Structures are given as structure tokens and as C-alpha cells.
Amino acid sequence: MTSTAPHLIAPSLLAADFARLGEEVAAIESAGADWLHLDVMDGHFVPNISFGPAVVQALRPHSRLPFDVHLMIEPVDPYLEAFAKAGADHITIHAEAGPHLHRSLQAIRALGVKAGVSLCPATPPEALSQVLDMVDLILVMSVNPGFGGQKFLHGQVGKIRTLREMINKTGRQIRLAVDGGIDTETAPVAVAAGADVLIAGSAVYGRDDYAAAIRALRSA
Ligand SMILES: O=C(CO)[C@H](O)[C@H](O)COP(=O)(O)O
Numbered sequence: 001m002t003s004t005a006p007h008l009i010a011p012s013l014l015a016a017d018f019a020r021l022g023e024e025v026a027a028i029e030s031a032g033a034d035w036l037h038l039d040v041m042d043g044h045f046v047p048n049i050s051f052g053p054a055v056v057q058a059l060r061p062h063s064r065l066p067f068d069v070h071l072m073i074e075p076v077d078p079y080l081e082a083f084a085k086a087g088a089d090h091i092t093i094h095a096e097a098g099p100h101l102h103r104s105l106q107a108i109r110a111l112g113v114k115a116g117v118s119l120c121p122a123t124p125p126e127a128l129s130q131v132l133d134m135v136d137l138i139l140v141m142s143v144n145p146g147f148g149g150q151k152f153l154h155g156q157v158g159k160i161r162t163l164r165e166m167i168n169k170t171g172r173q174i175r176l177a178v179d180g181g182i183d184t185e186t187a188p189v190a191v192a193a194g195a196d197v198l199i200a201g202s203a204v205y206g207r208d209d210y211a212a213a214i215r216a217l218r219s220a
């Protein structure tokens, strides 16, 4: 079962040149990206540290693209307002990042931001069965979160398929994103399973020609 919505390409800033972030954000909009994916890592929930709300806020004037903020942090609740104020359009939290997923999703919605929830590779799709009415976006991690440039875990494809079926049954418009190891070989696999947002770091920011890389993913 595939999605009827147009597929979106969301380059991940994690693979950009951190010394030139403003230019990198503007360049990816000109290259035809649909969203900008921003990976926030805390060195606690994941074994890496990236950037926080101050960087998101500094980048906001450089692009009109929707800012898709992927929070790999624990706890999340104390930081939601800061990311919303910084200019996040979507805030995605991890189902594994605390015992009160429902409360955190309520808090995101109360901030007027689209609410997303992400699943690590070891978490089953059923973890979301009680919150499907509260989410605008589901993000399947096809690598273990924390680093760019890892290999796509093909064992996650069945989960993408199951989540597509769960989403279609709701009748709600919920985007299904796949994040990690997406390139021209794995993008068609993810889309065939039902994904409609492709998040790609190395396969876009790791290339010289961003527009060509985005076109290649779109047509793959
Ligand atoms: O959330 C992430 C890592 O935790 C990144 O979004 C993801 O890994 C993108 O990088 P790549 O396309 O290079 O795998």
C-alpha cells in the first residue's frame, strides 16, 4: 500500500558544512528541497552532540522551507517551547525518549507546531497505536540514531509497510518519513513500502551538485 500524497525530499543538515550553515540552508532551498531536516542530538539519548535551538533560530531567516526538527534528546518537554519559538514547523520526538509520549505530543500541538514521532529500529510500530490521532508525521529510523552516513537497515521495511497500513486506516493525513541511509538505491524501497518523505543527509549534502542529488532521489 503506497501513499497518495506527493513524495517530499528533506535533506538533513547534519551532512552540511557546519562552518557555512546559513549558506548551506539557502542553497538547499534553491536546489529544490521540500523541507529542511534538522537533527538535534544531546549526547545522552544518542551518543553524539549536534546543535540546539539557538542554531535553529539563527538559520530561520535563511530559508522559507518548513523546518523539520528531529529531536534526539531526553528529556524533551523542557525544550519544546524553545524549538517552537526558534522557528520549527514540525517537532518530532522519539517514542523511546520518556514515559509520557502522549503528554509530550499534547505539548507540541499546544505550541501550534506539527507533531511528529520517531521510532528507533528496535521499537515496534504498535508503540504508536494509541497516539495516531495526535500525530502529523511518523518518522521511521532506518539506522540507529546518532550519526549520518550509516547503512540503511532493510529489516525496517516491514515496519514502514505496517505503519502505512495503520495510517491509511485512520483516514488522517499523516506523513510517513524514513530517515537514515536513504540514497537512490534505498529510496525506491522505502517509497514502495509506503514512505512519502525521504530524509537524506549524505546523499544530498554529501554531493557537489545538490539540485542533481535531489532530482536523482525524486526520480529514483
Ligand atoms: O537522524 C539522523 C541520524 O540520527 C539523520 O537524519 C540521518 O542519519 C541522515 O543522514 P544520512 O542520510 O547520511 O544517513
Ligand SMILES: [Co+2]
Pocket (backbone or CB within 6 Å): 012, 037, 038, 039, 070, 179, 199
Ligand atoms: Co534525522
